Amino acid sequence: MRRTLCFLLALAIMPAPFLLSGCGESEGERSRYAIQAEYEEGVLSAEMNFSYYNDTESEISSLSFNLYGNAYREGAVYAPVSPAFKASAYYGGESFGGMDILEVSPCAGWEIAGEDENVLRVGLEKSVAPGERAQITVSYELRLAAVDHRTGIAERAVNLGNFYPVLCVYEEPGGFYECTYYSNGDPFYSACADYSVTLTADADYVVASSGETVSAAQNGAKKTYGYSLENARDFALVLSREFTVLQAETNGISIAYYYYEDEAAAETLALIERCVTYFEDTFGEYPYRTYAAVQTGFCYGGMEYPGLAMLSDGVTGLDYLYTAVHETAHQWWYAAVGNNQIENGWMDEGLAEYSTLLFFENNPEYGLTREGLTGNAHTAYNAYCSVYSQVFGKADTTMDRKLCDYGEYEYVNIAYNKGMILFDTLHDALGERKFFSALRRYYTANAGKIAGPEELCAACGNGGTAIVRSFVDGSAVI
Numbered sequence: 308m309r310r311t312l313c314f315l316l317a318l319a320i321m322p323a324p325f326l327l328s329g330c331g332e333s334e335g336e337r338s339r340y341a342i343q344a345e346y347e348e349g350v351l352s353a354e355m356n357f358s359y360y361n362d363t364e365s366e367i368s369s370l371s372f373n374l375y376g377n378a379y380r381e382g383a384v385y386a387p388v389s390p391a392f393k394a395s396a397y398y399g400g401e402s403f404g405g406m407d408i409l410e411v412s413p414c415a416g417w418e419i420a421g422e423d424e425n426v427l428r429v430g431l432e433k434s435v436a437p438g439e440r441a442q443i444t445v446s447y448e449l450r451l452a453a454v455d456h457r458t459g460i461a462e463r464a465v466n467l468g469n470f471y472p473v474l475c476v477y478e479e480p481g482g483f484y485e486c487t488y489y490s491n492g493d494p495f496y497s498a499c500a501d502y503s504v505t506l507t508a509d510a511d512y513v514v515a516s517s518g519e520t521v522s523a524a525q526n527g528a529k530k531t532y533g534y535s536l537e538n539a540r541d542f543a544l545v546l547s548r549e550f551t552v553l554q555a556e557t558n559g560i561s562i563a564y565y566y567y568e569d570e571a572a573a574e575t576l577a578l579i580e581r582c583v584t585y586f587e588d589t590f591g592e593y594p595y596r597t598y599a600a601v602q603t604g605f606c607y608g609g610m611e612y613p614g615l616a617m618l619s620d621g622v623t624g625l626d627y628l629y630t631a632v633h634e635t636a637h638q639w640w641y642a643a644v645g646n647n648q649i650e651n652g653w654m655d656e657g658l659a660e661y662s663t664l665l666f667f668e669n670n671p672e673y674g675l676t677r678e679g680l681t682g683n684a685h686t687a688y689n690a691y692c693s694v695y696s697q698v699f700g701k702a703d704t705t706m707d708r709k710l711c712d713y714g715e716y717e718y719v720n721i722a723y724n725k726g727m728i729l730f731d732t733l734h735d736a737l738g739e740r741k742f743f744s745a746l747r748r749y750y751t752a753n754a755g756k757i758a759g760p761e762e763l764c765a766a767c768g769n770g771g772t773a774i775v776r777s778f779v780d781g782s783a784v785i
């Protein structure tokens with residue numbers, strides 16, 4: 308995700324009490340989602356045939372799925388939008404949605420569970436041995452709130468991020484890792500799977516998708532699209548009646564820019580093309596055949612999904628282009644190389660920010676320099692340390708906290724600004740050649756998998772490891 312400068316300034320001047328908030332995959336075979344969905348008047352009715360592949364070393368007798376869509380329901384304990392953004396996100400006033408599970412079969416029983424009705428637990432009829440598969444079908448309805456957010460009816464588009472039950476990541480020895488929806492950061496954590504999705508909607512909708520379009524058929528006033536995506540940790544769709552689409556082919560990747568208000572749309576698409584080429588050359592191959600950059604209503608700057616990025620229509624000018632680069636960088640850091648975004652959000656955000664810096668440093672015509680961008684990060688981070696020291700006597704600069712243990716202003720400074728400074732410090736310490744070969748090594752070794760700080764350290768060698776650890780434990784002097 309990307310926050311904008313206005314956001315940082317708004318939070319910096321907020322009264323102090325507001326700054327606090329409560330609080331392995333294997334190669335080859337993967338689980339498979341086959342989702343058939345129909346969207347009509349704010350409701351997505353869907354059937355999900357899920358083929359679970361047991362890539363763990365344990366016998367599995369039940370499955371857990373994150374129900375992110377349920378965070379939008381009335382009475383949710385953890386609201387998806389923080390009070391600071393509520394008025395701008397809920398453009399028409401209060402609105403609610405939710406995800407209703409209608410039926411799961413075959414199974415030994417199912418329940419809605421978790422701290423905030425955020426998990427679907429399904430008992431399997433027969434336990435699954437490592438390397439074996441189990442099939443279940445989940446029928447559900449996703450009701451959308453009127454909200455400029457990941458899952459909702461935005462003012463000029465319909466955002467279908469996190470629109471299906473997402474299998475929780477299985478960790479030893481804890482079992483399935485259940486995600487609570489925090490308004491802070493991106494509260495997502497998932498393993499790669501294969502997707503086959505069909506969507507039926509009014510024929511006048513233009514649909515942007517994470518996957519490749521494999522079929523399109525019109526039936527009266529409705530149109531049904533088929534999409535396919537392999538080895539991806541999520542899948543998103545955005546619908547709008549207003550989209551214009553610009554397309555380009557870069558390095559064999561089909562890039563599409565969906566927009567409804569951009570006087571410099573051709574330049575935006577050209578920037579995205581340059582971005583994809585630069586990141587491929589610098590880090591490694593882009594993991595999919597298509598990439599959709601999609602303008603939509605979103606209360607923050609942008610949001611990343613595999614093969615698709617939402618770009619906020621509330622952001623303009625250079626800030627919009629910066630957002631496009633940041634979200635595109637997430638295709639390498641988050642989509643390809645995954646991480647637990649609830650506990651290690653600084654990894655993908657810090658790398659996305661630093662990759663953005665590298666892109667602009669190599670494309671000086673935009674006027675953003677490494678010195679300027681790192682200078683901004685240092686200024687903002689120091690301001691955070693100063694504010695927190697004055698108000699609370701101490702600024703916690705550790706980076707290994709859960710999303711719920713940060714205030715919003717605090718999280719932006721730790722994950723984004725300190726994250727960017729971490730990678731700039733590594734760059735300086737390792738030198739040009741070693742730094743870029745470390746990033747390429749990290750990418751190649753972890754694409755399609757989930758990486759933690761230890762994998763980053765392994766790619767950076769001894770010198771880099773000491774820097775990463777000192778940043779994470781808060782002992783680094785910045």
Ligand SMILES: [Zn+2]
Pocket residue numbers: 308309633637655656659
């Ligand atoms: Zn981001």
